[in-house]
Amino acid sequence: MKESFLSPSMFPEAFRDVDHLEDFMSTPTRELAEDMASLDGDIMILGVAGKMGITLARVIKRAAPHKRVIGVSRFSEPGSEEHLQQWGVETIRCDLLDRAAVNALPKIPNVIYMAGLKFDYKGREDFLWAMNTVAPAIVAEAFAGSRIVAFSTIHVYPWSNPLQGGVTEACPPLARPGEYANSVVGRERTFQYYSRLHQTPGRLVRFVYAIDMRYGVFQEIASWVLQEKEIPLETGTVNVMWQGDAINHFARLLCHCDTPSTPINIGGPEAVSVRKIATMFGESFGIAPKFVGEEKDCLYVNCDRAADLLGNPMVPVNTMVKWVAEWVKAGKPVHGKPSKFEVRSGIF
Template sequence: MNQLLTPASFPERFESVEHLEDFMSMPSQALVDDLRRLEGDIIILGVAGKMGVTLARMAKRAAPDKRVVGVARFSDPHEKQKLEEWGVETITCDLLDRAAVDKLPKLPNVIFMAGRKFGTEGDQEMTWAMNALVPAIVAEAFNGSRIVAFSTIHIYPGVSVLHRGSLEADPPMARPGEYANSVVGRERIFRHFSKLHGTPGRIIRLSYSIDMRYGALQEIANWVLKDEEIDLTTGHVNVIWQGDANSQILRCLNHCESPSAPINITGPEVVSVYDIAMQFGRIFGKTPRFRGMEQDTIVVNGDLSADLFGYPMVPLRRMVHWVADWALNEKPLIGKPSKFEVHSGKF
């Protein structure tokens, strides 16, 4: 049996990318129990992104007797090799190719992670194709499965942090920039086909997944370490450890509804960017530099996910210290900023 995630398993620091990925994919007892109750095998579409590789590995570790299949274009063959070494089957497929999607194994549980955010400006057509057309192809092809599909918090308006953030009942709305609009399209498409075929599903509004190599905490740490000014216009964020996020997303397969219903996946706190920067400053022996004034921003209420799954296992303070150690030791970064501070909606 794989080691289970408990506070006793938390390391003081991560020695390498391999150590980090091993820990991030460690399942909890709650996930093991949920996947044991789940009927059928799991297919993950768009598996080769920042979260997908560890999510697929976690699923296989939690349910070693289940078939776990990862689908992507696999532009980086190393990601495909890693998955196969961990026991995850891989299929190379362009999800814009309807005929290729039709040939995929129609497993009863789908995690849909495909989408496009960065590079939208200047190639809006491809963004809409990935964020609205691909969901239509997948929703038709897998109409007999459960579908847990990634969305974005950028479909929410800016709100006062005093009100604890946007709720799932708040309707997705058009915002500046093509990205958010195209993801409203993604949500509408999945809900349309869920209603049409009775396909049970969940729509994941995630905010913000934390890995040592990317994410809001890593970006703030990097700005403090390099003495760069930190824009406080986006003065607050939600964060969640990537392992906790992956676990909750997989557990959503047991909480699908028809029509497909949204759920905020995030940590319990609304986190102050100023406070986090000051924490990093104390660790680094630096005085953070700031500009701008805090405004209403996109923060979400995580009460529903906490009610279903309990609070995340990895607390904020632990994440801060892990990120600080990773940054001080100049360990590898993915190089794909979350751009949580961007207010224009242009990515």
């Protein structure tokens, strides 16, 4: 059956269940299919078993059914490997800190690097740094002849006033409170060093807050409103992006790599108000939100460069709010893995 491309006419009123959500979220855009057709070679995703990697692998396979799509991970979570295989994605078990195992991976010309550590690293800070700097060095050497699109974070940026339009890629990454952000600066610089050394084309994806029914900023705010918990406002403005739009953009960056590797902000174009979103959920639930604190400077980034290159996301904020409100109110499954967007200490 011929694959249909994502369009607003396909938007559901709500999602019946997880299978319906994942099927819709992994629908490719026409632009992704066109880019994958023009891209030389197959695709490997390192660190594929995370919240976004599985749908990323699936959307690429749907956009490019004749390409090999290989997902690499330790696959510590039961069922994730089988999930990928049923969609035609090949899987390889590998510890990215094992240099011999990484060197033994097939040398696929297109690599998306999603591995890393952010949460719950207290007491194992050495592992945090190893995953965020040593593993990238091992991969960058092993795949010196490939294109590498590597995930980064907005936590390499300073606080800014969202009224000033958001931080752009011209702002150099900096040390912020907490070892996580510092280690990701190390990740970026490691990939850039090897990109320059070996002339490896690449991109560093400074991504902000995917929206999925099961996790993310909107799911958290909706749950706080429904449970009548206080909603912190200090980080009162956020960038958000529907996960389906995000993974389409991530894959398309393989066609837009630079040598040496350069950063790009990927996220929605709007400055989204936490207070406004909570109020919208409150109206849907018939509950007055409870707020604490006042808005301050925040990690708000400017995504104009990505919009010029890849276009704006297809799913708008109001639609995401409607979908999340129904999902949360119905008590459908969630991951239980908060984004901690409101945390300002740098320790997640």
